[in-house]
Amino acid sequence: MSFQRREFLRATGAAFAALAASGCMRGYAPARAATGAAGYGDLISDPAGIIDLPQGFTYRILSSLGDVMNDGGRVPDNADGMGCFDLGNGKWALVRNHELSPGEDNGGATGLAFDTTGPDRVPLPGGTTTIVLDAATLAVERQYRSLSGTIRNCAGGVTPWGSWLSCEENVSRAGGRIGQDHGWVFEVPASATGPVNPVPLKAMGRFNHEAAAVDPATGIVYLTEDRDDGLLYRFLPAVKGQLAQGGRLQALVLGATRDTRNWNSATVRTGQELAVSWVDLDDVEAPNDDLRQRGAAAGAAIFARGEGIWMGEKELYFACTSGGVAKLGQIFRLRLDGGAERLELFFESSAPDQFNYGDNLTVAPNGHLIVCEDQYTDDAVNYLRGITPEGTAYPFGRLRLKTELAGACYSPHGRTLFVNVFSPTKTLAITGPWLA
Numbered sequence: 001m002s003f004q005r006r007e008f009l010r011a012t013g014a015a016f017a018a019l020a021a022s023g024c025m026r027g028y029a030p031a032r033a034a035t036g037a038a039g040y041g042d043l044i045s046d047p048a049g050i051i052d053l054p055q056g057f058t059y060r061i062l063s064s065l066g067d068v069m070n071d072g073g074r075v076p077d078n079a080d081g082m083g084c085f086d087l088g089n090g091k092w093a094l095v096r097n098h099e100l101s102p103g104e105d106n107g108g109a110t111g112l113a114f115d116t117t118g119p120d121r122v123p124l125p126g127g128t129t130t131i132v133l134d135a136a137t138l139a140v141e142r143q144y145r146s147l148s149g150t151i152r153n154c155a156g157g158v159t160p161w162g163s164w165l166s167c168e169e170n171v172s173r174a175g176g177r178i179g180q181d182h183g184w185v186f187e188v189p190a191s192a193t194g195p196v197n198p199v200p201l202k203a204m205g206r207f208n209h210e211a212a213a214v215d216p217a218t219g220i221v222y223l224t225e226d227r228d229d230g231l232l233y234r235f236l237p238a239v240k241g242q243l244a245q246g247g248r249l250q251a252l253v254l255g256a257t258r259d260t261r262n263w264n265s266a267t268v269r270t271g272q273e274l275a276v277s278w279v280d281l282d283d284v285e286a287p288n289d290d291l292r293q294r295g296a297a298a299g300a301a302i303f304a305r306g307e308g309i310w311m312g313e314k315e316l317y318f319a320c321t322s323g324g325v326a327k328l329g330q331i332f333r334l335r336l337d338g339g340a341e342r343l344e345l346f347f348e349s350s351a352p353d354q355f356n357y358g359d360n361l362t363v364a365p366n367g368h369l370i371v372c373e374d375q376y377t378d379d380a381v382n383y384l385r386g387i388t389p390e391g392t393a394y395p396f397g398r399l400r401l402k403t404e405l406a407g408a409c410y411s412p413h414g415r416t417l418f419v420n421v422f423s424p425t426k427t428l429a430i431t432g433p434w435l436a
Contacts, residue, residue, distance in 0.1 A: 038368075039386060039394045040435070050421070050428075051405075052398040057432030062094075062140055062418075063131055065425040069107075071144040071194065076100060076107035076125060079420035079427060081155035081211065081308075081360055082407030083164045085190035092133045093190040094418055095146060095164035096407060096427060097153040100125035102177050106148070113149025114198035115180040124178065126150040127198075128166050128188050131427065138416065138429050146192050151182045154226065155308060155360055157212035158409075160219075161241045164188045167209035169226055171289045181287070183207055185223075187243060203246040204235045205284040207291045211318070211360070213311035215336060222334070224306030224318050231295045232303060232318065232334075234278060250278040251300035252334075254343060258296070260332070261304040262325050268345045270391070276334070276341035304330070308361040308371065317346065319358040319371060324348040329358040331369070331387065347391050355385050355393045360406050365414035366435040370396060372405040372419065384408065384419065397430070 040054035051059060067075040078099040085093045100106065102117050106125035113123030127147035131140055147153070147166055154169035164187070171183035184200035210226040219240030223233040237247040254260070254274045259267055268274070279298045281291060296302055304323035309316060314337035323330035328349035335342045349355035352375075359374035367389055373382040382404050384397035399405050399421070407420040407427075417430040 038388045038392050039396065040433075043395065043398050046400060049400045050426070051400060053430065053432070054396070057430060059428045059430045060138065061426050062133070062138065062429055063143055063425070063427040065423075067143070069129070069144050070142040073108040073110070073145055075129065075143070075425055076105065076109075077423050077425050078104075079422060079425040080153065080406045081157075081167075082409055082418060082420055082427070083156070083158035083190070084409045084411055084418055085158070085162055085164075086135075086412040087132070087191060090135045091141070092135045092411060094131040094133065094409075094427065095166075095188055095190055096129050096131065096420065097156055097166055098125070098127060098129065098425075099152045099154050099169065099422075100127075101152055101170070102172075107145070109145050109148045109195075111145070111148065112195040112197060114147075114186070114200065115149045115151075115178055115182070117177045117179075123149040124151055126153045126168065126170075128153060128164065130188075130190070130192065135411075144193070145195050147186055147188050147198060148195050149198055150184075150186060151178075154209070155211035155224075155406075156185075157214065157221075157309065157311075159187075159214045159241075160216040162190050164190060165212040165214075165221070167212060167223075169208055169210055171206065171208055173287075181206065183209065183286075183289070185209055185212065199244060201243050202285050203249065204243070205233060205249050205281070205291055206286045207233075207289070210307050211309040213309045213316050213318075215311060215316075217314075222309060222311070222316055222318075224309050225292060225303075226305050226307055226321075227292060228304060228322070229292060229296065229302050230304075230306045231292050231300045232306060233281075249281045249284045251281055251295040251298070252343070253277045253279050253299045254301040257301060258299070259302050260330075260345070261302065261320070261323050262330070262348065263304070263323075263327065266325055270345050270348050273335075273342040273344045276343050303332075307359045307374075310361050310363055310369075312363065317361065317369060319361050321357050321359055321374060324350075326350050328352060329355050331358065331361070331371070347387055347393065349393070355387075356380065356383075358385065359404065360408055362408045362410060364410060364417070364434065370408055370417070372408050374404045374406070376404070
């Protein structure tokens with residue numbers, strides 16, 4: 001990805017290396033002792049009833065459910081993970097997942113498809129759409145299907161070579177309404193101008209995929225699994241940057257610490273660092289959907305619903321949606337520098353108004369982490385949450401609709417935050433006075 005990476009990472013600050021957000025803190029307890037005020041002040045009520053933001057911030061709607069796209073299809077629903085790419089010549093691309101299952105509307109998708117259904121062999125509705133923007137004005141120049149025929153494309157991740165890894169959060173087997181096994185990762189070049197040839201990257205494992213992050217130094221891909229007893233995986237490609245050439249899949253091991261969830265007891269403490277090793281996995285296409293059980297039996301650590309993941313500079317962060325003593329969410333930091341990898345429990349929520357079911361996460365230029373909440377209880381209100389380098393959680397945005405926010409990602413210059421309203425699909429561009 002031509003992300004102007006060096007400039008972007010320098011701006012994030014050494015303490016947090018490359019994870020960020022912004023927000024407003026008043027009335028929200030820190031996960032650790034705060035070192036000072038964080039964020040932008042109170043959230044201002046949105047007269048349109050979509051998202052409340054701090055003073056000085058505005059949003060525009062770039063794309064909505066049912067909009068007619070340039071390929072003749074319609075914008076599908078359930079917009080989830082998303083990445084932003086610099087295409088050059090003053091153009092950016094947003095590649096956006098759609099977490100759709102068989103029987104849901106595919107938006108009129110036609111053409112190349114991984115799998116089809118029904119007597120007319122209609123493409124399955126999951127996949128990606130791409131939005132091409134004018135970088136100066138944020139005007140939408142075109143949007144179209146870029147991956148078709150998959151199931152529940154939840155999250156994914158950007159690659160340093162300019163593509164989006166779209167991950168299926170589904171392990172359906174061929175038979176009945178569908179013709180293929182599912183549970184794969186697919187690669188979508190940001191420069192694709194229509195549906196890509198949908199090649200499943202089977203060496204990256206068949207499981208309930210959530211998100212992916214690539215270490216630009218090594219080309220290793222780190223993968224989360226949205227299961228109560230999920231693992232953290234890494235894929236060592238045979239050829240750096242050429243994932244379709246195959247490679248080796250491993251799961252993270254923490255020695256005697258086998259369960260990081262803290263559900264029954266606080267096994268892992270906030271700020272505690274644990275030595276990391278990795279165990280090789282076999283039969284990674286896992287026809288019995290037992291990859292995580294076999295990995296755990298070989299010593300791999302268990303995580304509570306691994307979801308969003310983002311690569312920083314020599315470190316990455318990932319969210320565990322229901323982890324922690326209060327089962328409200330955890331965020332782990334995996335340090336990759338110095339040759340000896342360490343895993344740290346960076347943040348664990350103790351109250352719903354602090355942090356409630358974090359999902360997708362990303363980086364802002366001021367060195368904070370920003371996380372999309374994914375809580376669907378009757379009285380839940382989902383927020384964009386910021387977390388400072390010191391571990392202070394605060395809200396940056398409050399969603400006024402009864403759905404979730406997803407796919408948060410920053411523009412290459414770091415001055416625009418893109419985020420999806422899950423359903424009905426809306427893709428927003430947020431701008432304002434970001435902290436340096």
